[in-house]
Amino acid sequence: MQCYGSPLYVYSRTDIEKNWREFDSAFGQHPHLVCYAVKANSNIAVLNVLAKIGAGFDIVSIGELERVLAAGGEASKCVFSGVAKTQAEIKRGLEVGIRCFNVESAAELVRIEQVASSLNTQASISIRVNPNVDAKTHPYISTGLKENKFGVDIDDALELYKTAQQSEHLLIKGLDCHIGSQITDVSPFIDALDKVLDLIEVLKNQGIDIEHLDLGGGVGITYDNEVPLDIAAYVAQVLKKVGDLEIILEPGRAIVGNAGVFITKVEFLKQNSDKSFALIDGAMNDLLRPAFYNAYHHVLPVRENSKGVDAKWDLVGPICETGDFLAKDRHLSLSEGDYLALMSAGAYGFTMSSNYNSRPRVAEVMVSDSEHHLIRKRETIQDLFNTEYLIND
Numbered sequence: 001m002q003c004y005g006s007p008l009y010v011y012s013r014t015d016i017e018k019n020w021r022e023f024d025s026a027f028g029q030h031p032h033l034v035c036y037a038v039k040a041n042s043n044i045a046v047l048n049v050l051a052k053i054g055a056g057f058d059i060v061s062i063g064e065l066e067r068v069l070a071a072g073g074e075a076s077k078c079v080f081s082g083v084a085k086t087q088a089e090i091k092r093g094l095e096v097g098i099r100c101f102n103v104e105s106a107a108e109l110v111r112i113e114q115v116a117s118s119l120n121t122q123a124s125i126s127i128r129v130n131p132n133v134d135a136k137t138h139p140y141i142s143t144g145l146k147e148n149k150f151g152v153d154i155d156d157a158l159e160l161y162k163t164a165q166q167s168e169h170l171l172i173k174g175l176d177c178h179i180g181s182q183i184t185d186v187s188p189f190i191d192a193l194d195k196v197l198d199l200i201e202v203l204k205n206q207g208i209d210i211e212h213l214d215l216g217g218g219v220g221i222t223y224d225n226e227v228p229l230d231i232a233a234y235v236a237q238v239l240k241k242v243g244d245l246e247i248i249l250e251p252g253r254a255i256v257g258n259a260g261v262f263i264t265k266v267e268f269l270k271q272n273s274d275k276s277f278a279l280i281d282g283a284m285n286d287l288l289r290p291a292f293y294n295a296y297h298h299v300l301p302v303r304e305n306s307k308g309v310d311a312k313w314d315l316v317g318p319i320c321e322t323g324d325f326l327a328k329d330r331h332l333s334l335s336e337g338d339y340l341a342l343m344s345a346g347a348y349g350f351t352m353s354s355n356y357n358s359r360p361r362v363a364e365v366m367v368s369d370s371e372h373h374l375i376r377k378r379e380t381i382q383d384l385f386n387t388e389y390l391i392n393d
């Protein structure tokens with residue numbers, strides 16, 4: 001903090017690599033690709049570290065695609081998800097030769113075929129089906145139920161595959177699903193797998209061959225006392241059922257979530273008869289998860305403070321919203337000026353941050369062995385409005 005200032009995100013390269021390798025090595029010699037879901041943490045240094053050890057990438061926008069390319073990632077290892085891909089995004093994906101479009105609707109299939117046809121090329125596609133399983137996670141991050149906007153109904157997929165098979169500009173490569181996020185029980189994944197394997201059988205009987213099965217991301221991590229599923233056991237269960245089908249996974253949170261912390265400083269302590277507030281320099285614009293999902297992040301003092309004020313503290317930021325809290329009722333010994341670490345903040349932390357209340361976005365640092373590197377400079381006050389214009393009259 002001394003040299004980078006506060007608030008701050010800090011990531012561990014060692015942990016990011018270890019987490020990706022845990023997925024990768026679980027497959028052994030079975031054909032597979034572990035595509036890191038870029039939206040969890042899209043800093044180009046994070047992407048570069050993963051590209052160097054062989055990761056593929058799951059992208060959801062042209063911005064993420066360009067980040068991957070700038071970070072040295074291979075287009076041929078990118079799968080492109082997302083419910084409303086624009087013509088420009090599809091065109092760029094085709095130009096750079098991404099591995100596959102994960103198609104989320106009939107209308108999108110038509111659009112991809114049109115763009116591929118106008119470029120006189122073929123687009124590799126996979127249909128994202130909605131297996132209608134309940135991931136039993138927070139409703140905002142559950143995506144595999146019929147009422148969600150994602151994917152096509154599993155019962156409608158056959159028709160879409162038939163349409164794709166008719167087109168000389170579409171190449172059927174895969175089938176995919178992604179049922180939600182922060183899932184800590186293996187059973188919803190296996191329920192979804194059984195459903196998509198049934199569909200693959202139906203497709204095969206119709207002469208439609210699937211080369212890869214993409215089971216999405218969603219593997220949960222420990223924030224509080226959750227017991228996450230065993231990745232090796234999950235992959236082993238998958239491999240028992242899939243024959244020699246190539247498997248793609250799209251983990252995001254499980255790669256970076258526990259590899260990052262958010263550092264914040266105590267500005268003031270404020271106690272009344274009912275409540276103890278620690279007013280910190282970090283806020284909901286920097287780390288949205290507590291305000292947005294009522295998410296829990298463990299809080300540790302960067303240095304133990306035995307002379308502080310012992311209480312159950314709410315950690316609240318300077319933003320003018322009652323929802324601006326990062327933690328509630330935490331037993332800590334605090335003094336003004338203390339630094340605190342919000343743990344498990346590597347996923348959906350910086351990427352969901354904003355400039356709300358005209359707060360510059362924070363710096364990001366990566367620790368690599370005994371070295372530390374600035375991987376994103378803190379925004380300046382000038383950065384906040386240097387792309388804005390006055391109207392002249």
Ligand SMILES: *Cc1c(COP(=O)(O)O)cnc(C)c1O
Pocket residue numbers: 037039040058081082178180181182216217218219250251252253254347
């Ligand atoms: C968000 C998302 C992921 C990553 O989810 P995690 O829970 O971070 O693993 C993977 N695939 C798709 C299609 C997604 O939308």
